[in-house]
Amino acid sequence: MTQTPENAPKALLLSAYDAQSHRYWRKQICQGLDQWQWSELCLPPRYFSWRQRGNSLSWAFKERETLTQEYDFLLATSMVDLSALRGFVPELAQLPTVVYFHENQFAYPQNAQQLSSIEPQLTSVYSALCADKILFNSLFNLNSFLAGARALLKAMPDQVPKGLMDRLSAKAEVLPVPIASQSDRELMTAPLGQKSHCLRILWNHRWEYDKGPERLLAAIERLDQQLKSMAKEARPDIRWLILGQSFRKVPGEFTKIERILRADDSPMALEAWGYESSVEAYHSHLGSADIVLSTAEHDFQGLAILEAHAAACYPLLPQRLVYPEWFQESICYPSSTIEEEAQGLADEVLRLAALKAEQGDLPKVHSRVDFNWSSLGPSYQACFDSLLGNRP
Template identity: 50%
Template sequence: MKILLLSAYDAMSHAYWRKGLVAAFPEYDWTVLTLPPRYFNWRLRGNSLSWALGEREVLESGYDLMICTSMTDLSALKGLVPALSSIPTICYFHENQFAYPQADSQHKSVEPKILNLYTALAADQVLFNTAYNRETFFAGVEQLLRKLPDHVPPGVVDQLRERSSVLPVPLPDSVFETHIDAQASQPLQILWNHRWEYDKAPERFFMALTHLKAQGVSFQVHIVGQSFRKIPDVFIKAKESLADELGAWGYIESIEDYRQLLQSCDAVVSSAIHDFQGIAVLEAVAAGCYPLVPDRLAYPELFPQKHRYPSHEQDPAQEARVLAKALSVLALKKASGQPLQAPDVQGLSWHALKPCYQEWIEQLVE
């Protein structure tokens, strides 16, 4: 079987998914085209032009199936390369532009949302990584269609619902490691392992740690994850104010060192206002970390209530206080010798989800 795989904005999470997909099915003949994750607006609107004229011979090589990400300008690409129009197509949504929070500095444009909609309509099957992603997409589409002035056809969302399903990004089997339980005498080991950007709301997390420190709770915190050229000021300030409690800091190049850190931490925390699946948290949980996540986004479908602290998305100070309280409870449990048991996420492994992916691939080709 020949499969064309297109990742139009190949950010870290997208590359994580596509590499796992190709590795899981070595029996298929894969052709992979990617574009770098920069110049967002141009990449989103220009990928069809870049590929249609720059990779035409590859695109016209004949395939049994095409799989693309939601960043792909699929309707335009099929129009520019007619040979693609007859190939069964799966579109995979890692996120949707309707539920993506915008920074104050970002220009609010409807175009990314329109492109998401057109790409979904141009696919034969649409897969979302979580139910939260799917439902916020449909809600956003409905809201957008109500704002359009005229000639809006009925049943757009119903049509999309009929050919959409939820299929998570699987975790590599290698992330399921035996947890290294630290001694009760050691301080609580806290992990924050997200992109260093506004949508992960790091200021809430740091406020919670400030409360924890003021209460005299003993802890060590590890701040790791992908950072970019401009690091938000909140990280610089936190590095100074938490100097005595700071463990690992910054991006860890070695995957082995990173996995060892996950195995050795007690708790992994999210303070995000945007997460469509939360792979960073899930990998830490697979390594044995106890998750503490806000009661919003995709987290209610991923973790039991005891792992979700109350959400106060519009009140960061209040949310920081409830997170600090939850962390202090974990510190007390650890000090008393009680185990901090991570939930079982084996059902999200490639081993568990590969048959689901295979079923969609073969069903669509047939």
């Protein structure tokens, strides 16, 4: 850790819904810019609606001493109700401010159990207008936010000031979340066992509806059917690693997936299942996998995919969301109905299994962007410094 100089900028970082990906980003920023003096306030990632609307109230009356310290800079996630927090704590309105969008509420798929509300969307627009700079982890995120904000403001009945979209567009920039450093990624290349003739498929996402468990189930069902139609000696050895964090309500598709893969007559094997709390063990799983799969209906950057890709996994991704921004569309499977995607995925898995059997490994896939801190860090530094008046 670099020793912080006495005249280093003092920054306040606010994470109002400190989910795993938000925490990952926060740690990367504070470690990468360790010459700054960071103070951090975070709220746990639960009770979404209350957290999104109530964070300003919680902080203003519980953390006033921290909020009213002398700072040079404010960095907040888009979940922070910045306009309300500035009203409660006027000192914050004087600080150069960046709001970081890990996601936006306009492009987030609605669960059948969720009530549609414009309040989270409108609050994020207010926070963006308060900021001097708004950063997005992908162009897909930025464009869908601007399109959603434009449509929302257009739908308001009256008294919408002119030029708001120009203000938002002028301060918006894409700056992805950096992934682990090269030294950290070396941990990922130590597999649980040597990669062998088998084909290991990793699905490593939150166990929630927006990550496409229905699509994953359909693909596994289709692959199960096709393998059973083959002679046993002709079947490729396919093994699944289905990992990820689960919450109080787990989609029922996961029970069905486990039942299929653990069945006595299953032509595939289930090698890992559930949440892996050990970082070292998780990285070993990444290192042992051949393919990292996404069936997501929501991904604004896809950190789980990018980490696995850094560990030499072949990315098998739908042709939607952010993925074509990071990888050539030729490696993305067509985005269509659940049934058509399931068939396309099953066919692609069998093709890749045959390719590995023939060549001993899968081809290396390059991303369009270098996500290392060494590449992205200078852009973060330049962005923050510009708001400090290029302070040395």
